[in-house]
Amino acid sequence: MKPYYWESQHGNFGDDLNLWLWDFLLPGFRDVHDDILLVGVGTVLNRALLPDGVRKLVIGSGFGYGSLPDMRDAAEWDLRCVRGPLTAEKIGLAPERGIVDPAVMVADMPEFRNLPKLYKRSFIPHWESAIAGMWPVTCGTVGMHYIDPRGEAKSVIREIAQSEFIVAESMHGAILADAFRVPWVAVTTSDSINSFKWNDWAKTVGVEYRPRHVPVSSRTEAMIKGARFWGMGFEAQTVPEAANLRSADGEVIVAAREPRQTFLRSAAKQVLAAPSTLALWQATRAEPQLSSDSRLAERKERFQDALAAVRRAYF
Structure with missing residues (x-):
């Protein structure tokens, strides 16, 4: 097979x-x-x-x-x-x-059993959010560990298992957290997140999908998702691997993978990501979920x- x-x-x-x-x-x-x-x-x-x-x-x-x-x-x-x-x-x-x-069966694999806890609180976004969001910086601001869902699968799963609390936009981030008995909170940054599949899984283990809204963290992320950023709406765009995203006038805004930036430009983007930072911090204070043993x-x-x-x- x-x-x-x-x-x-x-x-x-x-x-x-x-x-x-x-x-x-x-x-x-x-x-x-x-x-x-x-x-x-x-x-x-x-x-x-x-x-x-x-x-x-x-x-x-x-x-x-x-x-x-x-x-x-x-x-x-x-x-x-x-x-x-x-x-x-x-x-x-x-x-x-x-x-x-x-x-959920991943948690039964010997290599993932009895792993030490290394991270107090972790955030794992949807892969689409990870492409052009400010999430590593945002997580650092609120003292969270950032888990990139695009990483090597076993490494990502170990980081989930080694966390004490997970904030998940990634559905499999929540599924794996639940399987490893790590309390989790669901969040969503846009309407593009598929609630049907979340509810499909949630009903099997007796939990509810009730995501907290977290604003997108950058203009590029808003462009990818067709979301709003600081009052400005965008049409959804597709971003190929390692390609640059351009504004309507042809300006290169940001590369799909993190570009080199000046200190001032990076600081400005952190300020613009403030609503995302606050909402992510609030998610860490929310009541988490966990299915029954x-x-x-x-x-x-x-x-x-x-x-x-x-x-x-x-x-």
Whole structure:
């Protein structure tokens, strides 16, 4: 089998963990049925993403973007379970088939157990926010550890596990925090954050998605998201990897990865990011969430049952 995942050109740990998670959950899966695509972690049940004419084994994937593929052909689709009840309803499965996001199983991997706590409070933004936001500086201002979701997946996950409190715009930031029993608070910087997929997962572990609003931290970030920044609205733009974003008059505003800046320009941007800084600080004072031990354990047990059924059918 071959694992399928959505590959961001910028990097996104919540998708990239598919590269090694399934070797832990289904050892030897790469050596059997090389004609089958294993569709796992991610919001990838999308007609535009998954290839036709290939048999697909779906274990814990979710819907949330675009349109659903036609999954009626049992010869092409083996739907074992999906991320949550909202995805199950969308594709016509019984609600109990929406078990949980498979990423929760990362916490069972030996290399992530019993890690020391190194960070009092950490913030992990959505990868789109990380591209051009002032978040590393903003976090430093309020004494938070910044976790870049574009980093190497295992390193990102260790930083989550080694935190005592997580503020998450990244859904998998919250999922992993919950799996490692780290209290978390959800935030959002724009309407582009997909609440459907958050609620899909949240319902499986008995928590609520109630994000606190945090303003975008820079003009470039507002341009990427089509958000407002200091009263000015922007049309959403796409920023390729390592490309510069330009204003309407052609001025280069900022590179996608942090550019060299003068001290005065950097200081000015910090002042403009003050509303974001305040809102992020307030998020660290909010009441955090955490699913119950029993609910999480029950969902993981049901997911293990689904994996056992896959082993019996394919190994």
